[in-house]
Amino acid sequence: MKLIIGNKNYSSWSLRAWLAAREGGFTFEEIHISLFIPGSRERILSHSPSGKVPCLNDHGVVVWDSLAIGEYLAEKRPGLLPADPVARALARSVTAEMHSGFQNLRSRMPMNVRKDYTGFGHSPEVDADIARIVAIWNDCRARFGAVGPYLFGRFSLADAAFAPVAFRFQTYAVKPAGAAGEYLATLLANPHMQEWATAARAETESIPEEDLYG
Ligand SMILES: N[C@@H](CCC(=O)N[C@@H](CS)C(=O)NCC(=O)O)C(=O)O
Numbered sequence: 090m091k092l093i094i095g096n097k098n099y100s101s102w103s104l105r106a107w108l109a110a111r112e113g114g115f116t117f118e119e120i121h122i123s124l125f126i127p128g129s130r131e132r133i134l135s136h137s138p139s140g141k142v143p144c145l146n147d148h149g150v151v152v153w154d155s156l157a158i159g160e161y162l163a164e165k166r167p168g169l170l171p172a173d174p175v176a177r178a179l180a181r182s183v184t185a186e187m188h189s190g191f192q193n194l195r196s197r198m199p200m201n202v203r204k205d206y207t208g209f210g211h212s213p214e215v216d217a218d219i220a221r222i223v224a225i226w227n228d229c230r231a232r233f234g235a236v237g238p239y240l241f242g243r244f245s246l247a248d249a250a251f252a253p254v255a256f257r258f259q260t261y262a263v264k265p266a267g268a269a270g271e272y273l274a275t276l277l278a279n280p281h282m283q284e285w286a287t288a289a290r291a292e293t294e295s296i297p298e299e300d301l302y303g
Contacts, residue, residue: 090110090115090116090117090118090145090146090147090148091117091118091119091120091136091142091145091146091224092106092107092110092117092118092119092120092144092145092146092158092173093120093122093123093133093136093137093141093142093143093145093146094106094119094120094121094122094142094286095121095123095124095130095142095143095287096121096123096124096289096292096294096296097121097202097285097288097292097293098200098201098202098203098289098290098295099124099199099200099201099261099296100124100142100143100200101195101199101200101253101256102141102142103121103142103143103155103156104141104144104158104200104252104256104285105159105249105250105252105253106143106155106158106249107119107143108248108249108252108279108281108282108285109159109162109163109169109246109249110158110162111227111281111284112169112244112248112249112281113162113163113165113168113169113220114166114254115165115166115262117145120136122136122142124296125296125298126294127249135233136151137153137252138149138153138191139153139154140149141151142152143155143158144158145158145161145162146160155188156184156185156188157259159174159184159246159249159250160246160279163246168243169244169245169246170245170246171233171241171242171243171245176233176241177182179229179232179233180240180241180245180246180247181246183229183240183247183250183251184246184247184249184250186225187222187247187250187251187254188250190218191218191221191222191254192218193212193214193215193217193218193294194215194218194219194222197210197211197215197301198210198215198257198260198261198263199257199299199301200253200257200260201260201293201299201300201301202256202259202260202285202289202290203288203289204260204300204302205207205224205260205262206260206261206262206302207261207262208300209260209261209301209302210260210261210301210302211261217271219263222251223265223269224253225240226240226251226265226268226269226272226273227242227267227269229247229270230267230268230271230272234268234272237274239270239272239275240272240273244279246262248276251276252276252282255273255276255277255282256277256282256286258273259277
C-alpha cells in the first residue's frame with residue numbers, strides 16, 4: 090500500500106489520510122510530493138487522477154480524496170468507525186461537516202505546524218467556525234467519551250478529520266476550555282500526531298503563500 094502526500098507542514102488533507110492509516114495499523118509506503126513547486130502537478134498527476142493529494146494506491150486500487158480514503162480504510166479495518174450505528178452516523182456527520190465546511194478557518198488559519206502565529210487570523214467569521222468546532226467536540230465528548238479520550242471514545246475517522254484543526258489551534262494559540270480543551274491536548278499528544286509534527290518541523294521547503302503572517 091502506498092500513500093501519496095504533500096508537505097507535512099502544510100498539507101492538512103494529507104494528514105487526515107495518513108493519521109487514519111497509521112491509527113488503523115496499516116503498513117504503507119509514504120510518497121512525498123512537495124506542493125506548489127515546478128513539477129509538483131505532474132508528479133501528483135502521475136499518481137492521483139484528481140491532481141490532488143492525498144491519494145492511496147492499494148496494490149493498484151487507486152483511491153483519492155481524504156474522505157474516500159478514510160472510508161476505504163475503515164472498510165478494511167472497521168475499528169476506524171464506531172461500532173454503534175447511531176455513533177457511526179454522528180461520526181460521519183461531523184467528519185463530513187469538517188470536510189465541506191469551516192472555509193473561514195481554513196483560509197485565515199491554514200495549517201502551518203512549525204509556526205507560532207499566536208493571536209493571528211481571527212475575524213467574526215473565523216471565531217464562529219471555532220465556536221462550532223468547540224461545540225462539536227464538547228457534544229461528542231459528553232455523549233460518547235466515557236470509553237476513551239477521543240470524540241467517540243476510541244480513535245475514529247472523526248478524530249482524523251479534526252487533527253489538522255488541533256495543529257491550527259496550537260499554531261494560532263486557540264485554547265478551548267473544558268472538555269474541548271482536554272480533547273485538543275489528547276490529539277496533540279497522540280504519538281502519531283507528534284511523529285507528523287516532528288517530520289513537519291524537519292522539512293526544509295516552504296510555501297511562502299501559505300506563511301500568511303510572516
Ligand atoms: N477534498 C480533497 C482536497 C485535497 C487537496 O486540496 N489537496 C491539496 C493539498 S492539501 C493539493 O493537492 N494541492 C495541490 C494542488 O492543488 O495543486 C481531499 O479531501 O483530499
